[in-house]
Amino acid sequence: MIINIIQSMILIIAAPLFSGILKRIKAILRGYEGAPVLQPYFDIKKLLSKERVISKSSSFITTVGPIIILSAAILSAFLTPVFFTAGNELIGNMFILIFILSIIKFFNTLIGLDCACTFGGMGSSREMFIYMFAEPVVFLILAFVYFETKSFNIYKIAKLNAVRTDISSAHIVAAIAFLIWLIAENARMPVDNPETHLELTMVHEAMILDISGRDLAYIELASAIKLAIFLTIFINIFLPFGMAVSLSAAALIKAVILYLIKMLVFLLIIAIVEISIAKFRLFRVPELIAASFSFAIAAISMMYFS
Amino acid sequence: MLEILSAVILISAIIMSSLRRVNLLIRGFSVQSLAISLVCFTLGFKTGEVHYYIIGALTLLVKTLIIPIVASKSVRELKINREMKLIIDGYWSSILTALSIATTYVFLDNFNNDFVKAGFVLMVLGGIILIGRKKAISQMIGFLVMENGLVLFEISMIKMTLIIEILIILEVLMLSVIMGVMVFYINKAFDTVNTDYLSNIKE
Numbered sequence: 001m002i003i004n005i006i007q008s009m010i011l012i013i014a015a016p017l018f019s020g021i022l023k024r025i026k027a028i029l030r031g032y033e034g035a036p037v038l039q040p041y042f043d044i045k046k047l048l049s050k051e052r053v054i055s056k057s058s059s060f061i062t063t064v065g066p067i068i069i070l071s072a073a074i075l076s077a078f079l080t081p082v083f084f085t086a087g088n089e090l091i092g093n094m095f096i097l098i099f100i101l102s103i104i105k106f107f108n109t110l111i112g113l114d115c116a117c118t119f120g121g122m123g124s125s126r127e128m129f130i131y132m133f134a135e136p137v138v139f140l141i142l143a144f145v146y147f148e149t150k151s152f153n154i155y156k157i158a159k160l161n162a163v164r165t166d167i168s169s170a171h172i173v174a175a176i177a178f179l180i181w182l183i184a185e186n187a188r189m190p191v192d193n194p195e196t197h198l199e200l201t202m203v204h205e206a207m208i209l210d211i212s213g214r215d216l217a218y219i220e221l222a223s224a225i226k227l228a229i230f231l232t233i234f235i236n237i238f239l240p241f242g243m244a245v246s247l248s249a250a251a252l253i254k255a256v257i258l259y260l261i262k263m264l265v266f267l268l269i270i271a272i273v274e275i276s277i278a279k280f281r282l283f284r285v286p287e288l289i290a291a292s293f294s295f296a297i298a299a300i301s302m303m304y305f306s
Numbered sequence: 307m308l309e310i311l312s313a314v315i316l317i318s319a320i321i322m323s324s325l326r327r328v329n330l331l332i333r334g335f336s337v338q339s340l341a342i343s344l345v346c347f348t349l350g351f352k353t354g355e356v357h358y359y360i361i362g363a364l365t366l367l368v369k370t371l372i373i374p375i376v377a378s379k380s381v382r383e384l385k386i387n388r389e390m391k392l393i394i395d396g397y398w399s400s401i402l403t404a405l406s407i408a409t410t411y412v413f414l415d416n417f418n419n420d421f422v423k424a425g426f427v428l429m430v431l432g433g434i435i436l437i438g439r440k441k442a443i444s445q446m447i448g449f450l451v452m453e454n455g456l457v458l459f460e461i462s463m464i465k466m467t468l469i470i471e472i473l474i475i476l477e478v479l480m481l482s483v484i485m486g487v488m489v490f491y492i493n494k495a496f497d498t499v500n501t502d503y504l505s506n507i508k509e
């Protein structure tokens with residue numbers, strides 16, 4: 001029990017580090033030095049010391065929204081295994097996890113609409129457009145995971161998949177579907193450019209455009225935690241080999257090292273994807289997500305009719 | 307190993323069914339053929355039969371090397387190397403792919419072999435690529451994907467004689483060469499390879 005709390009605390013504390021590493025990898029691949037990997041911590045520290053500036057025409061949503069977003073992100077971190085799972089926890093239902101993570105998206109959208117800035121409304125409408133196509137895919141992937149392991153509990157899924165030795169082809173196809181969904185949900189490159197502030201292309205940044213000071217720090221921290229959680233869920237569902245299932249020191253050290261290696265590999269993959277392809281036109285994003293849908297259906301039918 | 311290869315085959319087929327750039331279609335086809343020839347080599351290594359090796363070597367030579375080179379040579383002559391107006395666009399093509407894969411797996415429920423099902427899926431997806439595109443060269447790729455499905459189907463299910471297999475591969479090679487030449491001349495005559503313009507010949 002106590003180890004679950006400790007691993008989730010480590011995940012929350014390390015989340016800005018992962019986004020710093022991602023930025024650094026992208027900078028190195030593009031051929032320049034880049035900010036130090038601890039830069040997100042400095043940014044959050046700087047923003048936390050500023051006062052909050054709230055527009056006069058905004059309602060209570062902007063006041064409470066960033067806190068709710070941060071608390072939803074932190075709560076979902078406590079519902080995921082990171083490098084240890086015993087398999088008999090009562091928490092960790094995948095549906096609860098997915099819906100808590102969609103609270104973040106919902107309040108982002110409301111904040112975008114709240115102060116009647118045109119960019120915010122545009123960003124919210126685009127975000128909901130993408131979300132509408134992306135949401136069914138994750139339920140198909142959950143159905144696949146249920147057919148594979150007969151469980152919706154992520155701790156149990158991670159344990160069952162960690163001791164599994166044979167890997168089926170449906171598993172790989174579903175992993176690809178989940179990866180596309182992860183990229184769409186976290187506003188990464190083919191769907192949305194996380195670095196831009198150009199009004200024609202931004203989706204996620206447009207919604208938080210008029211948030212400043214401490215609130216911005218909360219939202220930045222929440223989106224870093226969200227990316228780390230999604231990658232952790234991916235690793236724990238589809239690649240959990242080497243995860244610690246017993247509380248011995250050797251297993252825990254091996255699990256932590258393997259977790260870091262897997263995380264770095266996936267950050268590298270995301271960085272390579274981000275620097276090598278351009279952002280899609282908004283109306284071609286459904287094609288990408290439809291491909292993910294197609295992968296998910298293929299995985300389910302391969303699992304179910306075999 | 308075989309599981310990873312069959313996943314690669316299916317993933318490449320699903321991605322190809324929604325692509326609109328001809329270069330990427332050709333690259334996806336060559337990746338798929340490489341996976342199929344590796345399947346042949348693995349099966350040959352497991353069973354120790356020689357004809358798997360021969361099919362694998364022929365697939366590797368013809369479909370991974372010669373056909374992509376011929377096809378990309380004729381793509382280089384084109385002015386527009388992507389499909390502009392698809393008959394079935396990318397989104398609906400993916401949905402159709404998903405539905406047809408599910409239907410195939412339902413119908414082939416009794417076969418306990420991954421590659422039979424993957425072969426049927428490739429045939430159906432090749433059909434979708436074939437009917438959804440307008441450019442002659444991507445229709446050719448659709449036909450070749452169907453043929454890949456046939457190869458996969460027969461190495462796992464029926465024991466065709468080697469002669470027929472070699473004849474099929476030879477036929478595909480001839481088809482691709484003829485298509486390459488034809489695409490070049492269609493392009494020269496009409497300034498496009500859109501097959502809609504072929505009806506202008508009637509006058």
